[in-house]
Amino acid sequence: MPRPRRHVCASPRQKVDNADELVSGFPKTRDELFEYRGLIIGSVEAGSFSGDQLRMLAEFVDRRGGGLLMLGGARAFGEGGYAGTAVADVLPVTLDKAVGEGGELAHLTVRPTRAGTADAVTQVADTESASLAKWTAMPPVLSINRLGGVKPGATILLSGTDEARRERPVLVTQRYGRGRSYAFTVFDSWVWQMHASVAVDDMTHEHFWRQLLRGLIDGVPDPVDARTLSDRVEPGEPAALTVDVVDKSFVALNDASVVARITGPDGATSDVPMAWTGERSGEYRTSLPTTVPGWYEARVEATRGGQPVGRAVVHVQAAPGDAEYFDATMHASTLRRIAEETGGRFYQAADAASVADDLRYTGRGVTTIEERDLWHMPILLMLLVGLLCAEWGYRRAVGLS
DSSP, X not given: OOOTTEEEESSSOOSOSSTTTTTTSXXXXXXXXXXXXXXXXXXXXXXGSOHHHHHHHHHHHHTSOOEEEXXXXXXXXXXXXXXXSHHHHHSSEEEOTTOOTTOOOEEEEEEEOHHHHTOGGGOOSSXXXXXXXXXXXXXXXXXOOOEEEEOTTOEEEEEEEOTTOOEEEEEEEEEETTEEEEEEOBSOTTHHHHSTTXXXXXXXXXXXXXXXXXXXXXXXXXXXXXXXSOSEXXXXXXXXXXXXXBOTTOOBOSSOEEEEEEEOTTSOEEEEEEEEOSSSTTEEXXXXXXXXXXXXXXXXXXXXXXXXXXXXXXXXXXXXXXXXXXXXOOOHHHHHHHHHHTTOOOOOGGGGGGHHHHHHHHOTTSOOOOOOOGGGOHHHHHHHHHHHHHHHHHHHHHTOO
C-alpha cells in the first residue's frame, strides 16, 4: 500500500525509509513517484531529469493531486531550462525562454500582498497585524530569476520591491488539476534567520517554512479519500458518505470492493457496503445512519481482487444544529443586494417606523387593481352596439317606430 506521508526534494534526499530507497536517484516510474505527497525542486536544471520524468512531475500535480514547490536559483525556472517543458505548464508563473545564464540579480524587500495577509502560508504571527509587522522588519533577500509574468488564476502571496522600486512576485501559487503548485523566487531565504538584524531567538523564518510546507501538502488526496457533506447532522438524519478510490497510479477504480465499518456512540459496529455511483469514475457512496446523538466513525477499506487498495477514516457528529448561535452580525451589504435583486427594500432599526407606511403604498403581496375604459374593450363595445340594433329592430317589428 502506498506510504502517503513522505516528502522528497529533488536534490537532497529527505524522509527516506531505508538507504536503498533512492539509490538509483529520482523516481523513474509514476507508481514510485506517486507515493509522495509533496515535491520541492531547488536549483536543479531541467536537464537533470529525463523527458518522461518531467512529464511525471506534471502528472504528479495534475493527476495525483500532489504539491510542487520550485525554489529560485541560478539553475531554476527559465535559467534552469524549464521553459517549454511539462513542468512549466504546472508552475503559476510563465517562464522566459530568452533568459541567459546568470539571470538578473535583484535585492528584494518582501511584503505580503492583500491576498497574502489572509493566507495561512504567510501568517508568521498570531494576528494579521503582527504578521505584517514581522514581514516589515525582515531584511532584504536576493532573487536571480527573470520571469515572464504571473499566470491568470494564480495568486501572489508575497511580493518584492527591488532597487528600482519595481514589484516582483516572490511567492505565487495556483491550483493545477487535483493539486497545487508554488513558485518561490528567492534563493537565500536563510537570510531571514542569519542576518545580523535578526534576533537569535526569532522564529519567523522557521514559522514561514513550516507554513509553506504545510500548505504544500495540505489536502493532498490518498488512494482512498472519504468525506461527508457536513461534519454535523441532526440526530436521526443520515449522513451522506462519499469515497473516491484510485489505484497506486491514481487511476480511478470502478470495480473495487469498498466497505465502511460504522462505529456509533455506544460502541456498536456495523459494516455497510458501498456501491459505485456510476456518476463519476472511482466514486462510491452510501448513507451513514445516525440513531442517537453523539460521534460516529466510519472506517473505509477498499480492496481489489483480494488485494488492499487503501483505507480512510471520517467522523461525523449527530447533534442539534447550533449555526444560529454563531456569526449573529448583520451582513448589511448582502441583505441590501438581495433586496435590490428581488424588488424589495432594506431596512435597519432606525428605519423601522417607515415599514408600515411603505407596505400600505407598495401594494406588493396584497391586491392588484387594474382599471380600463369600457370603450377601449372591443367585446363590450360590440355587445352594446348589438343591443341597440336589436332594440331598433324590435321597435320596427311591432310598429313602435
